[in-house]
Amino acid sequence: MKTLTRTGLAALVVGAATLTMSVTTASQAAEKATGRPDRERCYGIAKAGENSCAAANGSHSCAGQAKVAFSGQEYKEVVKGTCEQMMGTIKPFDGANPKMKG
Numbered sequence: 685m686k687t688l689t690r691t692g693l694a695a696l697v698v699g700a701a702t703l704t705m706s707v708t709t710a711s712q713a714a715e716k717a718t719g720r721p722d723r724e725r726c727y728g729i730a731k732a733g734e735n736s737c738a739a740a741n742g743s744h745s746c747a748g749q750a751k752v753a754f755s756g757q758e759y760k761e762v763v764k765g766t767c768e769q770m771m772g773t774i775k776p777f778d779g780a781n782p783k784m785k786g
Contacts, residue, residue: 728777755779755780
């Protein structure tokens with residue numbers, strides 16, 4: 685059985701760390717928008733006071749502060765792939781969602 689040299693062991697550790705970082709980076713990118721890889725931001729579906737977090741235009745920075753129902757600047761976190769079924773969009777927009785009734 686061969687023994688690992690310090691250089692070989694270091695290369696093995698660096699390789700494992702690189703692989704771990706690339707997997708972590710991919711999952712972090714998926715989580716960046718919502719904090720969870722299985723969720724996405726859906727704009728134009730939140731009722732007043734029921735938004736998930738800050739407005740896209742910066743008018744406020746916290747959940748529950750939406751003043752207008754179905755604003756294109758407000759979002760709710762939904763299960764990934766369901767936003768369009770809920771008549772929303774994954775990108776912010778100006779005005780109120782014309783597909784929703786107030």
